Amino acid sequence: MKSSLLGNILAVLFLVVFVSNVHAKRPNFRPGPWRIGRATFYGGPDGSGTYEGACGYGDISTKEGKGGFGVQTAAISTALFNNGAACGSCYELSCEEPAKGCKAGASTITITGNNWCPDGGWCSPPQEHFDLTQPAFLQIAEYKAGVVPIKYRRVPCIRTGGIRFSISPHSNPYYLLVLIWNVAGAGDVESVMIKGDKGKPFKPMKRNWGQNWESDDNYVGQSITFRVRTSDGKKSTSWHVVPNTWQFGQTYEGKNFR
Secondary structure (H helix, E strand, O other), X not given: OHHHHHHHHHHHHHHHHHHHHHHHOOOOOOOOOOEEEEEEEEOOOOOOOOOOOXXXXXXXXXXXXXXXXXXXXXXXXXXXXXXXXXXXXXXXXEOOOHHHOEOOOOOOEEEEEEEEOOOOHHHOOOOOEEEEEHHHHOOOEXXXXXXXXXEEEEEOEOOOOOOEEEEOOOOEOOEEEEEEEOOOEOOOOOEEEEEOOOOOOOXXXXXXXXXXXXXXXXXXOOXXXXXXXXXXXXXXXXXXXXXXXXXXXXXXXOOOOO
């Protein structure tokens, strides 16, 4: 009887530990299913006119740009944009119908959602549409086509280095605005928690616009820790990534997703 009872206890303990581990570690972001959409292009042949946008990444054609995505970007329709929550997400696009303007034999391309395509025409809900930079569009389609049918899917974002936290120069001691960018894995940011070094617990930040997140607590003179959660449920905590000597307008590099 004692042996049986001990065995049951051990089995329960094993189950608790196993379930805890399952919830503690989520798998890396994987490609999603293929879906049907359309693509157009905007801006100049060098990608000009496509840099500033609704995600807050800035002019990505210069070293001051925040996204570092080059011209492999798109303004995505309302059905995909999700009020800015999809900023930074990555997509693989395929154009396979030469008779409808696709470039014969073209490979798939991977782009980052860095802007919102306003409602109207192809970008009106519920259409799933990508308004690509002209250089990205020409990798899969002919210029004269204008609009082409595509297949697309979410894919993991491959980034170099860690997550960047850029503290806006327009912040003040009682209004902290932080742009979060260069996020690998799912690429988007679902929620952010912030913590100073004075023993207080993590507090949620609020999405201001795009991937700009705000807090109304005063963290001047404190080191700051951020906990970033992406849409696949994974979390990355960058402990004391911002030193207590931080200044407005500076950028700090933290821990990224795989």
